[in-house]
Amino acid sequence: MTGPLASLNSDKLRLNRVEAVTVSSGQEQVLLDTAGPGYVKSLWMAVAGGNNPYLDGRVRVYYDGASVPTVDIDLGTLLATHWSASGHHLTAEHVHAETDPGQGQTSFLLTFPMPFGQHIRITYYYPSGHSQAAFVFAMAAYSLTSTDEAGGRRLRCSGQRYADQAVSRTIGDTNTVLDTTVARTNQPVISGPGSVVYLGYVAGVNANAFTWLERNWAYYLDGETAPSIETSGTEDTFDSGWYFTGAANTELGRHSFIGTNAPSGEPYCMGMGTDLWSKWGGVPFTQSARLTILTESAVTTGDVFSYCVLYYQ
Numbered sequence: 001m002t003g004p005l006a007s008l009n010s011d012k013l014r015l016n017r018v019e020a021v022t023v024s025s026g027q028e029q030v031l032l033d034t035a036g037p038g039y040v041k042s043l044w045m046a047v048a049g050g051n052n053p054y055l056d057g058r059v060r061v062y063y064d065g066a067s068v069p070t071v072d073i074d075l076g077t078l079l080a081t082h083w084s085a086s087g088h089h090l091t092a093e094h095v096h097a098e099t100d101p102g103q104g105q106t107s108f109l110l111t112f113p114m115p116f117g118q119h120i121r122i123t124y125y126y127p128s129g130h131s132q133a134a135f136v137f138a139m140a141a142y143s144l145t146s147t148d149e150a151g152g153r154r155l156r157c158s159g160q161r162y163a164d165q166a167v168s169r170t171i172g173d174t175n176t177v178l179d180t181t182v183a184r185t186n187q188p189v190i191s192g193p194g195s196v197v198y199l200g201y202v203a204g205v206n207a208n209a210f211t212w213l214e215r216n217w218a219y220y221l222d223g224e225t226a227p228s229i230e231t232s233g234t235e236d237t238f239d240s241g242w243y244f245t246g247a248a249n250t251e252l253g254r255h256s257f258i259g260t261n262a263p264s265g266e267p268y269c270m271g272m273g274t275d276l277w278s279k280w281g282g283v284p285f286t287q288s289a290r291l292t293i294l295t296e297s298a299v300t301t302g303d304v305f306s307y308c309v310l311y312y313q
Helices: 051-056 210-214 276-280
Strands: 014-023 028-035 038-048 058-063 071-074 089-091 095-100 105-110 114-116 119-125 134-144 155-160 167-169 175-179 194-205 217-221 250-252 256-259 270-275 283-285 289-293 303-312
Touching: 014 028, 028 038, 028 134, 038 051, 038 119, 051 134, 071 155, 071 303, 089 256, 114 119, 119 134, 155 175, 175 303, 194 210, 194 276, 194 289, 217 283, 270 276
Parallel strands: none
Antiparallel strands: 014 134, 028 119, 038 105, 038 114, 038 134, 058 071, 058 119, 089 095, 095 105, 155 303, 167 303, 175 289, 194 270, 194 283, 194 303, 217 289, 250 256, 256 270
8 A cells, every 4th residue: 555545554453352241350361362473453451340350450461372471460550550540541652541440440452562473362360369350341453464573572571560569679779670681480581672662660659758759760771781771760750750749640741641649548659651662662672671770869768669561572
């Protein structure tokens, strides 16, 4: 196709839907299961039933018949809605979410492409131990192709879920949230080119001040001993400033968002996210990437946090 319609996709579009399915605690609901090669264009989902289904429920992505998911992250961390989710409307170019805690429900759309080779399976997993049942709708749009057009590159996740993996840190701690040279649980080390495309972050839980926001984020790419990218603070990393003064559940242009409707018992916690693909075209690397949250003398409080880093490699 040429001319003004040249940017329209010519691959046949397919869609798998899940409609009004109840998922009990401890169950895993398949959202898409198909042979490839191909790529998922978008994943839309709506989850109701209470705070456990829409915050602690997880999106999982399995590639090429693997029994262990490459992506396995809770919705509350992915969408930065834990603790500060009240009235939260999250919009960036590749991520959109609407959360209604009063009704115990959320809906979201992810448009980070998920290329796959032999096979892909995407699921919603609702962890065991909860009395609430999840009520789920979903639509996964995808196309099939003759070859693996991504050359083996996949959307991957480095993260710590809030419910079962939250990180406690002291004033002096630094925390590495991505290191592609270190094997994750049942996942091999993969070398080669890639790009970091999204950060989701919920932090400040149990803090006694806002000064945890003084922490800079540093990228060490391809074996660097000094970072080539170091931000000027956490709220600056997510395109805000001044400890989010006057902002609550705010979209920051088309790239970032923050949620600051913290409950009375947790006045210093916040959720935030930024779409690095739309903002910078991603953070590319040739062989490896490490992303570390630093500390400095202005940090006067410890806290608890969870995070999600999405990247291609």
